[in-house]
Amino acid sequence: MARWRGATLFNMIERIAVETATFLVLAVAAAGNWAAWLGWDQERDVHPDGHETGPYQVWQVVGLVVVLTMLCVVAAALRRLVTAVAAPALGTMTALCLDWSDDDTGLWVVGAALVLLGLLAGGLVIAVLAYGVQNRRAGSAGGGARSAG
Secondary structure, eight states, X not given: OHHHHHHHHHHHHHHHHHHHHHHHHHHHHHHHHHIIIIITOXXXXXXXXXXXXXXXXXXXXXXXXXXXXHHHHHHHHTTOHHHHHHHHHXXXXXXXXXXXXXXXXXXXXXXXXXXXXXXXXXXXXXXXXXHHHHHHHHHHHSOSOSOOO
């Protein structure tokens, strides 16, 4: 009986290590994603009529979202739904806070809160959809015993 408990304990420790490593890799990848797409662009664009835009262009934000989507899908495909939602959000928010926190007005906190809500909501939708697609594929590949009706 002691041998069985030891094997179970080892399996539990191994699972925790894999979960933690997966989470950390995804969080670091998400922070790097922010740095690659948005972290380098700090200048606002001043147009001839005097109004300012930026600092980010649409293509930069689209690139960021596409990579975040891929990170969520990969984690969901590994059947790690909490990690699929939380790790990219944590990594992105860490990089965002480091990038935006030098704003003297303090409004960056409001923007960061809104981004966090968007990251969590978007990550949840993507992870659930990816997980559902994977389950459907696994169910249809598992055998033809299901009826169409």
